[in-house]
Amino acid sequence: MTIQPLLSVRHLTTEFQLPNHQVARALENVSFDVRPGQTLGLVGESGCGKTTTLMSVMRLLPASGRITEGNIYFKGTDLLTLNEREMRAFRWKEIAIIFQGSMNALNPVIKVGDQISEAILLHNQMEREAAEQRVGELLELVGIQRLRRNQYPFQYSGGMRQRAMIAMALACSPALLFADEPTTALDVMIQAQVLELLKQIQRNLGLTIVLVTHDLGVIAEMCDEVVVMYGGKVTEYGPADLIYNQPQHPYTQRLLKAFPDLNRATEASDSAGQDLVTIPGSPPRLNALPPGCRFNPRCQESMEICTQVAPDLVDMAAPGSEARHLAACHLLKGMEIEDL
Amino acid sequence: MSSELILEVNQLYTLFPMRQSMMDMLRHRTPEVVRAVDGVSFRLEKGEVLALVGESGCGKTTIARTLIGLEKATSGEILFKGQRVSANGKDKQALSLRQLRQRVQVVFQDPYESLNPRATILDIVAEPLDVNGLAKDSRERQERVLRALEEVGLRPAEDYLLRFPHELSGGQRQRVVIAGAMVLEPELLLADEPVSMLDVSIRAEILNLLNALRRSRGISILFITHDLGTVGHFADRLAVMYLGRIVEIGPTVEVLKKPQHPYTRALLSVVPMPNPNLRRKMVILSGETPNPINLPPGCRFHPRCPMAAEVCKVSDPPFIALEHSHQAACLQAT
Numbered sequence: 001m002t003i004q005p006l007l008s009v010r011h012l013t014t015e016f017q018l019p020n021h022q023v024a025r026a027l028e029n030v031s032f033d034v035r036p037g038q039t040l041g042l043v044g045e046s047g048c049g050k051t052t053t054l055m056s057v058m059r060l061l062p063a064s065g066r067i068t069e070g071n072i073y074f075k076g077t078d079l080l081t082l083n084e085r086e087m088r089a090f091r092w093k094e095i096a097i098i099f100q101g102s103m104n105a106l107n108p109v110i111k112v113g114d115q116i117s118e119a120i121l122l123h124n125q126m127e128r129e130a131a132e133q134r135v136g137e138l139l140e141l142v143g144i145q146r147l148r149r150n151q152y153p154f155q156y157s158g159g160m161r162q163r164a165m166i167a168m169a170l171a172c173s174p175a176l177l178f179a180d181e182p183t184t185a186l187d188v189m190i191q192a193q194v195l196e197l198l199k200q201i202q203r204n205l206g207l208t209i210v211l212v213t214h215d216l217g218v219i220a221e222m223c224d225e226v227v228v229m230y231g232g233k234v235t236e237y238g239p240a241d242l243i244y245n246q247p248q249h250p251y252t253q254r255l256l257k258a259f260p261d262l263n264r265a266t267e268a269s270d271s272a273g274q275d276l277v278t279i280p281g282s283p284p285r286l287n288a289l290p291p292g293c294r295f296n297p298r299c300q301e302s303m304e305i306c307t308q309v310a311p312d313l314v315d316m317a318a319p320g321s322e323a324r325h326l327a328a329c330h331l332l333k334g335m336e337i338e339d340l
Numbered sequence: 341m342s343s344e345l346i347l348e349v350n351q352l353y354t355l356f357p358m359r360q361s362m363m364d365m366l367r368h369r370t371p372e373v374v375r376a377v378d379g380v381s382f383r384l385e386k387g388e389v390l391a392l393v394g395e396s397g398c399g400k401t402t403i404a405r406t407l408i409g410l411e412k413a414t415s416g417e418i419l420f421k422g423q424r425v426s427a428n429g430k431d432k433q434a435l436s437l438r439q440l441r442q443r444v445q446v447v448f449q450d451p452y453e454s455l456n457p458r459a460t461i462l463d464i465v466a467e468p469l470d471v472n473g474l475a476k477d478s479r480e481r482q483e484r485v486l487r488a489l490e491e492v493g494l495r496p497a498e499d500y501l502l503r504f505p506h507e508l509s510g511g512q513r514q515r516v517v518i519a520g521a522m523v524l525e526p527e528l529l530l531a532d533e534p535v536s537m538l539d540v541s542i543r544a545e546i547l548n549l550l551n552a553l554r555r556s557r558g559i560s561i562l563f564i565t566h567d568l569g570t571v572g573h574f575a576d577r578l579a580v581m582y583l584g585r586i587v588e589i590g591p592t593v594e595v596l597k598k599p600q601h602p603y604t605r606a607l608l609s610v611v612p613m614p615n616p617n618l619r620r621k622m623v624i625l626s627g628e629t630p631n632p633i634n635l636p637p638g639c640r641f642h643p644r645c646p647m648a649a650e651v652c653k654v655s656d657p658p659f660i661a662l663e664h665s666h667q668a669a670c671l672q673a674t
Contacts, residue, residue, distance in 0.1 A: 045539040045540065045541060046510075046539055157628050158628075159628055187395040187396055187566060187628075187629075188395065188566065188567075188568070188607060188610050188611060189395060189606070189607065189610060189624070189625055189628075189629075190395075190628060191610070191612075192610035192622060192624050193624055193626075195612075196622075196624055214539060214540065215612060216540070216614040217569065217611065217612025217613055217614050218612045219614075220612065220613060220614045220615055220616045220618075221612045221613070221616075223616070240616040241616045241617055244614060244615060244616050244617075245617070254541070255540060255541065256614060258540050258541050258543070258544040259540050259569075259614050260543075260544075260547075260567075260569040260570045260572065260573045261569065261572075261613065261614055261615075262568060262569055262572050262596065262608070262611055262613065263613060263615070264572075275548045275551060276544035276547055276548055276573055277544060278541060278544040278545045278548060279541035279544075280545075282509045282510075282511060282541075282542065283539070
């Protein structure tokens, strides 16, 4: 693979100071690459560290959060070595983010167009007319009529507000877009519209996307590569097609089985009333992580070693294959890896 | 299968008149009406799960609210085990809302919002008993709560009695909500998006729990959801709603395999599938569901319908009849 990744996260560890002097380790040793023009999916249940990963890369952690280890290379620059002023030049111009439920993040008393032009003018030296021109282009790009720039957010529907947020994220032509649960609050049909729009923009602008969601269906629809997270660590990482068709980690396997699949339901002649696969227990609390493998208390295949030693990621891809398929489980015998 | 009818809904209408301005009133304009539930009929048998599926604003929650009398039906008939339900209590023959609510219980979407944070689990689950004066003394009260907690899989139940909601995880909270519904031993459960807020692994647990309750108790469930994925694993029959009306109804597998209404087909085509190699043709409808105030003439779906013909712009497809098993309200359906 000769193409340099656009973003390389290495050994990222993020901790939060809790009020009772405890420390919650929200991320531990998280590493992944995002290649230009591709879509990487971060998937996992609530509290597994998906959003914290994005916030760490943007360096937008709350005051109680701290990155204690690791490197974040963006176009070769380690973002963690930058001071706040230098970092600001990267945010929005290079890396933009659409937050979860961000359609409610629009200011209700300011016209949508004004909000977008504000984002443009904050980051660019530009004449007002030129910014206005850009607002029109952006709105058209996301399928909203130019005329509607003068409307207020309440005059937009939910799907349109989400599109306006995408337009705002694209205001400074970023190279990388973080989308944190961009469609979770939307209806299926609107979700399909927004996802289609993201794909289209990616094709036209060569945008790179990191998509965070708990919906395994959305990930399969959108992503080239997938990182499965559990309890703040990477449990499995590889090309989407391998993750879905040959999941290696017991957590990934059970998660995929627990996900209600329309196809499987119609194949079984009498599926109604049949029990779904579950994962007993609930995800660990970050201030009381189990020793050893973090999944061991819920894992059916847990062995003695799992309760003592945390497993390392190993490469499970077929020998000679170009892509890597990493998983962290004591059951797996794969190639050791050095550079992640 | 002995089919005992639990619920029959006949031509139910729940309309909300809009507020009018003084000028409109003086000019004697007819007030605009939100047609939330616009002529809905269906039946539910004992031990059966019927899923009501549709996008936000299609009227599925209003149906549930109307069934338990939280909204007043404009017209139509609701029969619970053959007995008419009276909304105002004037009809002596009919079932009063109070009687009805002991036999029909609801589970709402958000287990974080629907539990009183300052009440213990004991008091939360016992509340339906207290309201209806069903427990003779505190011993019976506690016993029935314990039984309900065990039934929803919170074991050992004693450990939960004096705990508060914030000590429980999302899945446990939803179990408490279900225990509160089950403590009256209802015959019908209205479950309004009971798993939408939960994580994948916990979602499956709650669905399995509802399944177990249906097997052990023979309880009927009206399962309201926007998520077609969960429906296939859970519901016996499926009703798809669009703008206040059922547009297609039938046995779940049949509807999923051979959808007849173009709206059902479009909805099914955009459900994200956990299979990255799947290449399928998506039918993405443009725009959003129009508001149910100014319904288009003819078929309400025709402005967004890929198959709409001239006739669809003028005539409304006939209502779903209760007798047929799988049918669609569409003039073009084959």
